[in-house]
Amino acid sequence: MTLKYDPNLKYAETDEWARVEDDGIVVVGISDYAQDALSDIVYVELPEVGDEVSAGDVVSTVESVKAAADIITPVSGEIVEVNEALDDSPEAINEDPYGAWIFKVRASALSELDALMDAAAYEAYNATREH
Amino acid sequence: MMKYDDYIYDLSTPGRTGVDMPEPDVPETPIPAEFVRDELPLPELSLVQATRHYLRLSQKNYAVDKGFYPLGSCTMKYNPKxxxxxxxxxxxxxxxxxxxxxxxxxxxxxxxxxxxxxxxxxxxxxxxxxxxxxxxxxxxxxxxxxxxxxxxxxxxxxxxxxxxxxxxxxxxxxxxxxxxxxxxxxxxxxxxxxxxxxxxxxxxxxxxxxxxxxxxxxxxxxxxxxxxxxxxxxxxxxxxxxxxxxxxxxxxxxxxxxxxxxxxxxxxxxxxxxxxxxxxxxxxxxxxxxxxxxxxxxxxxxxxxxxxxxxxxxxxxxxxxxxxxxxxxxxxxxxxxxxGAAGLREVSETAVLNANYIQARILQMGDYPIPYGHRCCKHETVAQGKISGAEDIHTLDIAKRLIDYDFHPPTIYFPLIVHEALMIEPTETEDKETIDAFLDALDKIADEARETPELLHKAPVNAPTRRLDEVRAARHPILTRLPSATATQ
Amino acid sequence: MRYIPVTDDDRRAMMDAIGIEDIDELFADVPAEFRYPQLDLPEPLTEMEVMRELDMMAAENANLREFASFLGAGAYNHFVPAIVDTVISRGEFYTAYTPYQPEISQGTLQAAFEYQSMAAALTGMEVVNASHYDGATAVAEAAIMAVNILRHKRRTIVVSPTLHPQYREVLRTYTQGMELNIVGDETGDSDFRALIDLTNKDTALVIVQNPDFLGQLHTPQEMQDLADAVHAKGALLAVATDPIALGLLKPPGEYGADIVTAEGQSLGNGLSFGGPYLGIFAFRMKHVRKSSGRLVGETVDADGNRGYVLTLSTREQHIRREKATSNICSNQALNALAAAAYLAAMGKHGLRKVAELSWHKAHYAARQIAQLDGYEVLDDKPFFKEFVVKCPRPVTEINRFLLEEYGIIGGYDLSQDYPHLGDAMLLCVTEMNPREEIDDLVTALKEAAAPHIRLELEVK
Missing domain, CATH: 3.40.640.10 (Type I PLP-dependent aspartate aminotransferase-like (Major domain))
Structure with a gap:
């Protein structure tokens, strides 16, 4: 199966994607590569709305039966929304990793996203990893 | 027909009890009603039912008393009576x-x-x-x-x-x-x-x-x-x-x-x-x-x-x-x-001998790589479920197929630093015929992996239960089941 | 020798396959200067000899089949029907490992799931795990779980002074590196108002026992009021309880507890000098992801048949390592099996009878003792099967008299843990104490109070 990449997103080495919405809110999820490596996702531990986070913090966890992956926020700011639908259907991330976002951050400095890769760079990066 | 291994509450019939307790031999003391619970949703079984229930359940287990249990790092030796x-x-x-x-x-x-x-x-x-x-x-x-x-x-x-x-x-x-x-x-x-x-x-x-x-x-x-x-x-x-x-x-x-x-x-x-x-x-x-x-x-x-x-x-x-x-x-x-001192030394020496014998035979077989096989091991050896010519077969499949040969599988996927690990610890209490039969099974499974991989994918078929859906269990956990609405979903 | 079946021929054949001439070669990587120490151990015994030796060691102990006992304080002499030992003596159960391969472990898994369900019924809670080590460590795990649920933002645990002294000690041992404050038990004031006053925005958990260590019962209404007050301050409530009492009494799940712990030994497990016992650990479903210990869940197999697996393992150390909810890597599986077999055999009627018998006998004993000169039964609150008796002499002296003159093992001496009570003992009466034993106890206590009785008895 070939992995999908959304050209409109930016990607972290730790496999989160980020997208900036019109109002400057940053939406974060995990990549197709990450969901494929985890296989069947059974649970997503969501952060709490109102939490102040710093870029690099572990703010969420995505779990399969035998593994748990930490989700790191690529930007600092305040958590303003979490995707509560994942409580009932965590498998949405397997089915549509770029649609099933996990949390949204009101970023204090959008420039932090400059450190992320674009889709082409992330795809090239993944090609160097043992899957 | 009554299935004694059914879920215990399904065996319950109102009015049954397994054990009679005596009547009080002292004057009774009233129990204030505010303390007393309304219902106690425990099952009601006869002693015969309870006995058969647990005996039937026990028969669904593998155990050291049944056969070889080479679970690495767990030292599943014989438990003296x-x-x-x-x-x-x-x-x-x-x-x-x-x-x-x-x-x-x-x-x-x-x-x-x-x-x-x-x-x-x-x-x-x-x-x-x-x-x-x-x-x-x-x-x-x-x-x-x-x-x-x-x-x-x-x-x-x-x-x-x-x-x-x-x-x-x-x-x-x-x-x-x-x-x-x-x-x-x-x-x-x-x-x-x-x-x-x-x-x-x-x-x-x-x-x-x-x-x-x-x-x-x-x-x-x-x-x-x-x-x-x-x-x-x-x-x-x-x-x-x-x-x-x-x-x-x-x-x-x-x-x-x-x-x-x-x-x-x-x-x-x-x-x-x-x-x-x-x-x-x-x-x-x-x-x-x-x-x-x-x-x-x-x-x-x-x-x-x-x-x-x-x-x-x-x-x-x-x-x-x-x-x-x-x-x-x-x-x-x-x-x-x-x-005593000499006996304990013999225990350890034999445990290590058995493990090295397994390691030597697996290396000789050539189907299962042993990353540190250049060293002699101690009580266990760590092989890999990476059979050449059977790339879609994983350690899990090999483990499940071993069940069909009536062996408990080794420890799998541990230690984490060995990819597709199969960690085998025979202990000192197994005889050579048993160890040889286990090695023969590993050998046959390697052939099956190449020739009839579906046998491994669907294994076990000779166990009390087929492969269980662990994803379902974790996504929507059911951790208790009570007859009333109190069951937790 | 013993349990090693390898013959000399086998050994030679195996060494040939390995390519060695001597077993010593397998240990060449062990530093030579430390290899093969002379162990100073006693000479080995045959099975026949060891049985004789152990028989003699066991006979040196005053056991409760021969001596009347009124000792409780967290370990209880309750009836164990014969079926329990039959079940846990099945080699298929006791010589199995943790059920990592569910296809050949359905016996262990289903029995554990049934234990979880029956213990949930007993405590009135939504989830019970597959067990912790004992009642004390279950309390410590409850504290850690509460701190995790509240995301480490609250770091105080309020404990009642009438929580078992050993549970409080274990709680402190467990949490000594976690920078938690443990308060509430310094003064000996077990009034709930004092605990509520201590509860504030830094409190993660309030822990009380009901029936408490001194045997006293709080009404369900008092418990509910406590739960409401604790919840109003944003903290959680844990209740340690007695599973036998729950055969009769309203369970903590019905009065607002968030976590329920109990020493499960009374359910089909012998006293065995303190272990192995059973840590019952119950909680609400919404907190399951922060809970510690093994959980068995229901699922289906590839043919669609009902089956059971270990589940929610990502909480545990073998996956989450340093981020696990606990380091625990086992459960008291065989003790939980004993508890399950006990509950299945006793059922709802049998367990209730056990609880009622304990109640009636304990109250009978308390009434008789209350009439004795020099003794005072603390009965300002209702009690279940244990009660405090203030004595006219030090409890150690009285207990020696009971033992030497009447063959009675007396109550627990409270003078170390609760000095403000003076010379006080905690007596426990269960269904195992026939009326004659209770009457003997009363007679013996009466004699022990008499001034002419010499209490400095020689003890061998």
Missing amino acids: VNEWAARLPGFTAIHPLQDPHTVQGAMGLMYDLQQMIAEIAGFDAVSLQPAAGAHGEFTGVLIMRAAQLARGETQRHKILAPDSAHGTNPASTAMAGFTAVQIPSDKDGNVDIEALKAALDDEVIGIMITNPNTLGLFESNIVEVCKLVHEAGGLVYGDGANLNAIMGVVRPGDLGIDVMHFNLHKTFSTPHGGGGPGSGPVGVVAELAPFLPGPIVDLKEDAGEYVWKQPAQSIGRIKSFHGNFGVMVKAYTYIRMH
């Missing part, structure tokens, strides 16, 4: 932990002797029998290390090192004690990487947790140097005793420089695993750490010839209620008394 007899003597089962010590001198004497014998086997000065399991002993050991260094005034220390081959309880015990777990890589021979260790050692390090033989089944040939380096940095060395079965009478961890270590009585000393417990995880220490042991421990007042409870002077405190898992101690005591 005389141990069970001993632990069921009324003089051991029907005594209360808070009785006057004068009335339980036999039990305290047994504990004292066991403390002494464990200390002698592993080269320590003092032992506490209180911890209830291996992980519990580990946590105890970490707290002892912390207490000893706080007593020295070294409050800046907060890191505990462990190799990347370590069992998950090592970092988990570290974190529970409030410390930072730091992982040290292994070198190409499976030993702790000495250069990486040197780089990690500083005055913030409490110590290292090390399993020897390690989880690759290898003796840490640098162990003396590791201990020396850690001690020079002001740290302490914790020995995870999970694999002691390989080295009894061969070498004593205390002699090598290890300061504190737990013992798994349920592995090395033949007490049964019970389907996941109870275990017992005594902790042994060098003299310097003895004041910090959890207490009370048993002491002998030589002049009076009397056993007494003693609280170590700077004890970390009590880690469990009462005195530990005494019933398990009786079994371990029985085992050690029946072996």
